[in-house]
Amino acid sequence: MKQLIKRLKSIGSIVGVVGIGVASYIFAKFQGGFVSWFIFYMLLPFVLYSILLYFYPLRDFTVKRKISAEQLTRGGRVIVRLIIERKLPMPLLYTVIIDKREHANKERTVQQIVLWGFRRRYEYSYTLTNIQRGEYRLKAVEIEVVDFFNWIRKRRVYALQDSFLVYPKMTDVLYESANSRTSEGQKMSAYMLAKDATIPSSVREYAAGDRMSWIHWKSFARTNKLMTKEFDEQHSEQYTVLLDSSSSETFEDTVELAASILTAARNHQAMLTLMISGDRPAVFPAIQSGDQMQQALVHLAKIQSDGTGSVSMPLQKMDASSKLLVITGNLRMEFIHSVLQFCPNPASVVCFVTQNDESENLQVIIEQARRLGITVQIISKTNVSSALKEAVTS
Numbered sequence: 001m002k003q004l005i006k007r008l009k010s011i012g013s014i015v016g017v018v019g020i021g022v023a024s025y026i027f028a029k030f031q032g033g034f035v036s037w038f039i040f041y042m043l044l045p046f047v048l049y050s051i052l053l054y055f056y057p058l059r060d061f062t063v064k065r066k067i068s069a070e071q072l073t074r075g076g077r078v079i080v081r082l083i084i085e086r087k088l089p090m091p092l093l094y095t096v097i098i099d100k101r102e103h104a105n106k107e108r109t110v111q112q113i114v115l116w117g118f119r120r121r122y123e124y125s126y127t128l129t130n131i132q133r134g135e136y137r138l139k140a141v142e143i144e145v146v147d148f149f150n151w152i153r154k155r156r157v158y159a160l161q162d163s164f165l166v167y168p169k170m171t172d173v174l175y176e177s178a179n180s181r182t183s184e185g186q187k188m189s190a191y192m193l194a195k196d197a198t199i200p201s202s203v204r205e206y207a208a209g210d211r212m213s214w215i216h217w218k219s220f221a222r223t224n225k226l227m228t229k230e231f232d233e234q235h236s237e238q239y240t241v242l243l244d245s246s247s248s249e250t251f252e253d254t255v256e257l258a259a260s261i262l263t264a265a266r267n268h269q270a271m272l273t274l275m276i277s278g279d280r281p282a283v284f285p286a287i288q289s290g291d292q293m294q295q296a297l298v299h300l301a302k303i304q305s306d307g308t309g310s311v312s313m314p315l316q317k318m319d320a321s322s323k324l325l326v327i328t329g330n331l332r333m334e335f336i337h338s339v340l341q342f343c344p345n346p347a348s349v350v351c352f353v354t355q356n357d358e359s360e361n362l363q364v365i366i367e368q369a370r371r372l373g374i375t376v377q378i379i380s381k382t383n384v385s386s387a388l389k390e391a392v393t394s
Contacts, residue, residue: 010054013054013151013152013153014050014051014054014152016151017047017050017051017054017151017152018047018051020043020047020151021043021044021047021048024039024040024043024044024047025040027039027040028040046147046148046149046151049091049147049148050147050148050149050151050152052090053090053092053145053147053152053154054152054154056088056090056145056154057088058143058145058154058155058156059156060086060087060088061084061085061086061143061156061158062084062085062086063082063083063084063141063143063158063160064082064083064084064085064160065080065081065082065083065099065138065141065160065162066080066081066083067079067080067081067138067162067164068080068081069164070163070164070165071164071165071167072131072164072165072166072167073166073167073168073169073170074131074132074133074166074167074168074169074252074256075130075131075169076131076166077127077128077129077130077131078127078128078131078164079125079126079127079128080099080110080125080126080127080128080138081123081124081125082097082099082123082124082125082141083121083122083123084097084121084122084123084124084143085120085121085122086120086121087120089118089120091116091117091118092116092117092145093115093116093145093146093147093148094113094114094115094145094146095113095114095115095116095143095144095145096111096112096113096114096142096143096144096145096146097111097112097113097114097124097141097142097143098110098111098112098141098142098143098144099111099126099138099141100138100139100140100141100142101136101137101138101139102136102137102138102139103132103134103135103136103137104132104134104304105304110126112124112126116145131166132166132252133166133167133168133169133252133255133301134165134166134301134302134304135163135164135165135166135301135302136163136164136165136166137161137162137163138160138161138162138163139159139160139161140157140158140159140160141157141158141160142155142156142157142158143155143156143158144156165298165301165302166301167259167297167300167301168252168255168256168258168259168260168297168300168301169256170256170259170260170263171256171257171260171384171385172260172264172385173260173261173263173264173384173385173387173388174264174385174386174388174389175264175265175267175268175270175388175389176388176389176392177268177270203216203219203227203228204227204228205225205226205227205228206226206227206228207228207289207291214228214269215227215228216228238271238272238322238323239261239265239270239272239273239322239323239325240272240273240274240275240322240323240324240325241258241261241262241272241273241274241275241325241327242275242276242277242324242325242326242327242339242342243255243258243274243275243276243277243300243303243327243328244277244278244311244326244327244328244329244330244335245276245277245278245279245280245303245304245305245306246278246305246306246311246328246329246330246335247305247306247307247330248305248328248329248330248354248355249329249355249356250329250354250355250356251305251329253329253354253379254327254328254329254352254354255300255303257327257352257354257379257384257387258274258300258327259297259300260384261325261388262274262287262293262296262297262300264388265287266287266293271286271287271288272286272287273285273286273287273322274287274296274299275313275314275316276299276303276314277311277312277313277314277335277338278306278308278311278312279306279308279312280306281312281313281314281315282299282314283314283316284296284299285316311334311335311338313338313339313341313342322348323348323349323350323392324339324342324343324348324349324350325350325352325388325391326339326349326350326351326352327352327354328351328352328353328354329353329354329355330355331351331353331355331362331365331366331369331376332365333365333368336351336365336368336369336372336374339351339374340372340374346372346373346374347373349373349374349375350374350375350377350391350392351369351374351375351376351377352377352379352387352391353366353376353377353378353379354379355378358378366378375391377390377391
């Protein structure tokens with residue numbers, strides 16, 4: 001039905017243009033005189049141009065889009081370049097170029113008005129600054145042309161699928177091993193931790209995503225085949241990060257803290273499990289290889305806050321020997337009880353709270369959580385780098 005109405009409007013516009021030309025001619029023919037013929041010849045070029053524009057095929061355009069980067073971090077900038085070409089040198093006046101993109105289920109557009117003329121190629125670039133985390137989908141480019149008096153207006157949408165991903169902004173976190181204390185409660189030396197992390201227990205075939213530092217060069221020299229070192233799990237730092245995806249004012253801070261801890265663990269060759277609670281629970285177990293790390297970071301880049309406020313936990317149970325790092329921007333007793341059902345040992349739970357204002361209600365909930373045996377750490381801009389070390393060693 002919409003297509004029929006659109007078609008009828010298009011036919012009506014060209015009929016109106018032809019009618020203006022015919023009416024001016026009839027007026028000049030019957031009225032005679034200089035003024036009436038002057039009006040006719042003055043309107044004639046505009047009428048003829050409008051008729052030509054009506055029959056000009058917009059499919060003559062070819063549109064390309066180039067993006068300066070496909071992976072960025074929050075707060076960065078990206079340059080999008082549109083390249084539009086055509087074959088027929090039909091003079092065009094007002095040409096509107098609209099680039100459509102979608103982010104966080106919201107559609108945005110960038111619009112540019114061009115006096116095209118006889119050009120067969122036109123390039124237009126625009127910059128998106130301070131981009132926010134998430135996946136950006138650039139779905140289509142729309143081109144609209146109009147004549148002098150807006151008698152004829154033509155529009156065509158060119159499907160052009162592109163996308164780029166904006167990752168959370170990382171912060172250098174001082175990493176502290178979950179096994180940094182011995183059974184007697186004494187702190188292990190840095191030499192012992194480094195030794196545990198670097199002595200392999202076996203080797204296996206190289207897999208895509210393995211770090212270059214894990215390659216066993218002696219085996220490669222003997223067999224001419226790439227082999228990767230494997231480390232005992234008992235020497236790997238064991239953390240399970242549980243990210244609360246409930247809606248909050250500091251949700252971006254919670255995602256960035258989770259990504260920062262993942263990156264710090266990866267840099268220390270530590271094994272870490274990422275879990276997401278909310279309406280769509282997710283689990284990324286035993287993150288060690290580059291591919292596993294990439295999958296977790298992509299999920300953190302795309303994740304959106306859960307407006308329902310549900311506290312659904314992942315079905316997979318955490319390792320009993322792991323320390324649970326809970327990250328939330330909306331601390332509430334319902335969530336704390338769900339965490340304790342998920343991890344019955346409150347002494348192994350560290351809760352990072354990224355709320356901006358420490359209200360009286362928040363202080364009451366924090367005190368209740370601490371009485372249950374949970375370690376609670378308030379995260380601010382000043383202590384985010386040392387938060388993990390302070391919470392684990394306290």
